Amino acid sequence: MGRLLLDDGRWNGEQVLPAGLLDSLTAPTPASPGYGLTVWLNAAVDPDYPFFEHTPRTLQPDGAQGMIYDEGPNDLFMAAGLFNQRLYVVPSREMVVVRFGRPDPTWNDAEFLARLLDGRDYEAPTRKQRPVGERIELILTLRLRQLDRVVDLTEAQETALRPVVKKQVCALAEMRRARTQSESLSRRERRQLFRQLRRVQRQTDRAMEAELSAEQVERYRAFREEQRQRWRDAWRDQH
Numbered sequence: 001m002g003r004l005l006l007d008d009g010r011w012n013g014e015q016v017l018p019a020g021l022l023d024s025l026t027a028p029t030p031a032s033p034g035y036g037l038t039v040w041l042n043a044a045v046d047p048d049y050p051f052f053e054h055t056p057r058t059l060q061p062d063g064a065q066g067m068i069y070d071e072g073p074n075d076l077f078m079a080a081g082l083f084n085q086r087l088y089v090v091p092s093r094e095m096v097v098v099r100f101g102r103p104d105p106t107w108n109d110a111e112f113l114a115r116l117l118d119g120r121d122y123e124a125p126t127r128k129q130r131p132v133g134e135r136i137e138l139i140l141t142l143r144l145r146q147l148d149r150v151v152d153l154t155e156a157q158e159t160a161l162r163p164v165v166k167k168q169v170c171a172l173a174e175m176r177r178a179r180t181q182s183e184s185l186s187r188r189e190r191r192q193l194f195r196q197l198r199r200v201q202r203q204t205d206r207a208m209e210a211e212l213s214a215e216q217v218e219r220y221r222a223f224r225e226e227q228r229q230r231w232r233d234a235w236r237d238q239h
Contacts (some may be wrong), residue, residue, distance in 0.1 A: 002089045002096035022091070034067075042068045042076040069113040078109065084167075088113070139169050147208075150223045151216040152217050160211045168204040172197075 005025065009017030032199050043055045044067055054101075068078050068088075079087040083101030086109070097116065111150035144158060153161070157200075175197060205224065209217045 002087050003100065004098055006089055006091060023159070026075075028222050036077065038069055038079060040078045040080060042078075044070070044074055044075060065112075069110045072110075072117060076113075087113075093117075107197060110225075136166070136169050139224065140166050143169065147220075151212060151219050157211050161208060163205060164207040164211075168200060171200045175200075 005022050008019050008023050009015055014070060025039060025233055026041060028034065028041055028043060030037060034041055034043045073090050073092050075092050076088065076090045078089075080103060081087075084099070084107040085101035086097070086099040088097040088099075090093070099112070140162070141161065144153075144162065147153060148158065149163070149166070175193065205220075208220060212220060
């Protein structure tokens with residue numbers, strides 16, 4: 001994909017995508033000045049900009065001022081994926097870089113690119129984390145919005161489901177530390193962790209369905225199956 005974009009939509013001499021697509025892809029908008037169409041731009045953006053509130057932290061650039069790498073080329077752009085998967089493209093250097101992902105909380109785009117592009121050490125700034133309670137409330141709000149899009153919640157249902165979702169979010173937050181350190185856990189400990197995760201999900205599903213109508217339950221189950229399939233696919237890709 002990176003090479004296709006770099007060559008303005010041509011592949012093996014054939015124009016397979018519209019010419020000029022890269023310009024559209026890397027054009028910022030007032031709503032998201034640091035983001036084009038599915039890719040991050042190497043542009044300075046206020047970290048408190050509302051756009052960032054609805055984007056998972058692991059998918060955001062790590063550089064200063066919300067940039068991918070503040071000392072890197074202006075035309076650098078990046079697609080970010082699960083477990084810090086990265087696609088970097090630098091048209092001015094005719095460069096495409098792919099980084100396969102893994103659960104690594106220390107990953108830093110700017111540090112990686114300093115070593116890659118400039119061949120030097122780079123002391124990455126410490127990430128400013130939101131307070132735990134604030135992060136939980138943010139995730140809770142996003143989960144409820146997602147659920148509302150799937151099953152069209154009534155106001156009463158949203159009120160009833162808020163403590164259910166909050167309990168799930170808090171339980172997952174407790175497990176997160178162990179999950180990010182899963183490589184240091186034994187196989188037995190990892191299995192125990194996954195069993196615990198499945199138990200939390202089953203309890204949440206039951207509590208959710210108890211508050212939904214039959215039609216909503218059907219839509220919710222279809223949504224959950226899609227989620228499970230995506231995670232199975234991601235797990236296979238990582239292993």
